[in-house]
Amino acid sequence: MxxxxxxxxxxxxxxxxxxxxxxxxxxxxxxxxxxxxxxxxxxxxxxxxxxxxxxxxxxxxxxxxxxxxxxxxxxxxxxxxxxxxxxxxxxxxxxxxxxxxxxxxxxxxxxxxxxxxxxxxxxxxxxxxxxxxxxxxxxxxxxxxxHFLFYRTDLITKLQSDPAWKAAYGRISQQLLGQKMTPKAPADWTWNDFIATAAFFSKKYNPTSPTKFGTALQAKNLLYNAMIWDDVLWSYGGNWLDSSGKPALTSAAAKSAMNVYRTVYTKGLTSPDSSQAEFPETQAALTSGNAAFAVQWAAGYADLDNKTKSPTTAGKIGVAPVPGDKHMTHxxxxxxxxxxxxxxxxxxxxxxxxxxxxxxxxxxxxxxxxxxxxxxxxxxxxxxxxxxxxxxxxxxxxxSEPALPKTFDIYSMLAQNLSGAWVGQGSTQEALEKANSDLAGLVGQ
Structure with missing residues (x-):
């Protein structure tokens, strides 16, 4: 007491x-x-x-x-x-x-x-x-x-210490991103580190990978998935609105954030089913050992670390901030x-x-x-x-995103306009322009 x-x-x-x-x-x-x-x-x-x-x-x-x-x-x-x-x-x-x-x-x-x-x-x-x-x-x-980055500690520890794995990582990052990279601790990841590590743990790029895909992307047309994408937008210094209150979804930060999702999906670093994935599918990818890491809601951790519910991952799940130059979580x-x-x-x-x-x-x-x-x-x-x-x-x-009379509608609009482009459908530029225009209407610009 x-x-x-x-x-x-x-x-x-x-x-x-x-x-x-x-x-x-x-x-x-x-x-x-x-x-x-x-x-x-x-x-x-x-x-x-x-x-x-x-x-x-x-x-x-x-x-x-x-x-x-x-x-x-x-x-x-x-x-x-x-x-x-x-x-x-x-x-x-x-x-x-x-x-x-x-x-x-x-x-x-x-x-x-x-x-x-x-x-x-x-x-x-x-x-x-x-x-x-x-x-x-x-x-x-x-x-x-x-949100957090949940990752397999056993796999990431080996990646940082095994010479053969580190050499393969360098080759794969050069192939995918045009630069030879060295594995880092997840707490220090930028989005390029996220992408390179996802490629290393994807059998498409590394046939000996212990997981089929590096990560699990929540890309379904769902407003709560837009909240996760906002992590990427904010980590690049972006926002829904600029300092004067005008829509800012065609900014360089927004384009960079779109490119992260599009690269992960179109390069095969996540399951093709990610286009219909949200919280439960991400949990399943991690608990089954199908993915090495993912950005996930905090509420998912307890089950991932539960020996009964997740025998494959229990005791092997690390917790790091969301990646980025700025580690930002919605x-x-x-x-x-x-x-x-x-x-x-x-x-x-x-x-x-x-x-x-x-x-x-x-x-x-x-x-x-x-x-x-x-x-x-x-x-x-x-x-x-x-x-x-x-x-x-x-x-x-x-x-926290701006508290506006139509904030809830804005999340839904973002998911509606951007989720297709996240998975390679249509033009990223056109998707952002449509979202920016719709945002203007929702905030009365």
Missing amino acids: KKLGRWARAGAAVAALALLAACGTSGSGAQGSGTGTVKMVLWPGPEGDAMAKVVSAYNNGQGKKDHIKVNMTLLSRADTFSKEATLMTSKSADFDVYFTASYLVAQHAPYLVPLQKVDASAYFPTAAKSLQVGGKQVALPLDVSN VHALAVAINKYGKNQSAAAKWMTYLSTPEAMTTYAQAGGIPAMPKVLSAEKAVNPIYPFVARDLASNSF
């Missing part, structure tokens, strides 16, 4: 979060008594399961002191946001707390009460900032999602926010204050959530060994 005591002491400072909603900002004027029932929406799955533990702890502890009970409703994972959109636009008071995310918060903002005095130092700055709209903190971070945060038209906003604000404490987020982490508090993650390595890596990379190598 000493761990919780330490968090309780730290919580004295963090209590300054005081996430009380601004008085007088409600569209309905219904602040409520500050007691009673708080109705909250979340979606099912690991986040809902973890939050159930926090809700129970609150209802049986601090909630009794606050005279508040939290009731959580889990909507369909596929339909939560669409159902919330209907509730929001009708100015419904059915729920006091909505579920939101970085990629939807600007769209939801007109229906939410901005939070006050959020101490961003308790959170990953990228996560907290991703939930700000117009300079105001609109939602409270819960889980963070980001971050988005799942979050909760107060309904502007809710009947019990004051009580909802007290519940949110509790959620902002390390004590609550420790419970959340121990139940399987990935809270946006670096100290909590670092302390809970025993729950999931990926937590310290998340704490490391989000502190220095992370970004």
Whole structure:
């Protein structure tokens, strides 16, 4: 219990979060008594399961002191946001707390009460900032999602030490990239290192490779795959928008990012099925020993390192930052926010204050959530060994795409316009020009 005591002491400072909603900002004027029932929406799955533990702890502890009970409703994972959109636009008071995310918060903002005095130092700055709209903190971070380079430590260690493998690597990199390269540690990889190593571990270029393909590319027309491609774009110094807010998808950085995907796919460094691949297919490629490494969501690590689920890879998966001249990972945060038209906003604000404490987020982490508090993650390595890596990379190598009213639509548009060119279909230039034009329409340029 000493761990919780330490968090309780730290919580004295963090209590300054005081996430009380601004008085007088409600569209309905219904602040409520500050007691009673708080109705909250979340979606099912690991986040809902973890939050159930926090809700129970609150209802049986601090909630009794606050005279508040939290009731959580889990909507369909596929339909939560669409159902919330209907509730929001009708100015419904059915729920006091909505579920939101970085990629939807600007769209939801007109229906939410901005939070006050959020101490961003308790959170990953990228996560907290991703939930700000117009300079105001609109939602409270819960889980963070980001990417890593997961790689076979046994294979990469041999590549860096075996003279014959190193010589073959030099020949293959010369053949594919026009330069004789030397194997590096994955933490130091540029995208050329990624491509050269993928070629070495592909039987097309190295018939003796222990894996059929070097990597697994998530190239399906899917908005979440666009988030991974953004890692490459940002690593080259790119962005959706330039410094003046104009679309920038025809930049040199965007062209370089497209070339990475196109090279990996068209040169046969990933399975042809990658054109229809996302998270599960990437997991399968790694667990089967079919690929030596891949950029993957953090959530994939626990199963890859599980002896029962992944006997081929368990104990042999290394974790490195996403490659690039700048090692950048996309971050988005799942979050909760107060309904502007809710009947019990004051009580909802007290519940949110509790959620902002390390004590609550420790419970959340121990139940399987990935809270946006670096100290909590670092302390809970025993729950999931990926937590310290998340704490490391989000502190220095992370970004969140612009929070715009149509951010969610932009991801979908990018996947729609670019996924074909990722796998060699059509012209890269034409795909980027179409994406740039569509982006202009979505941001009102």
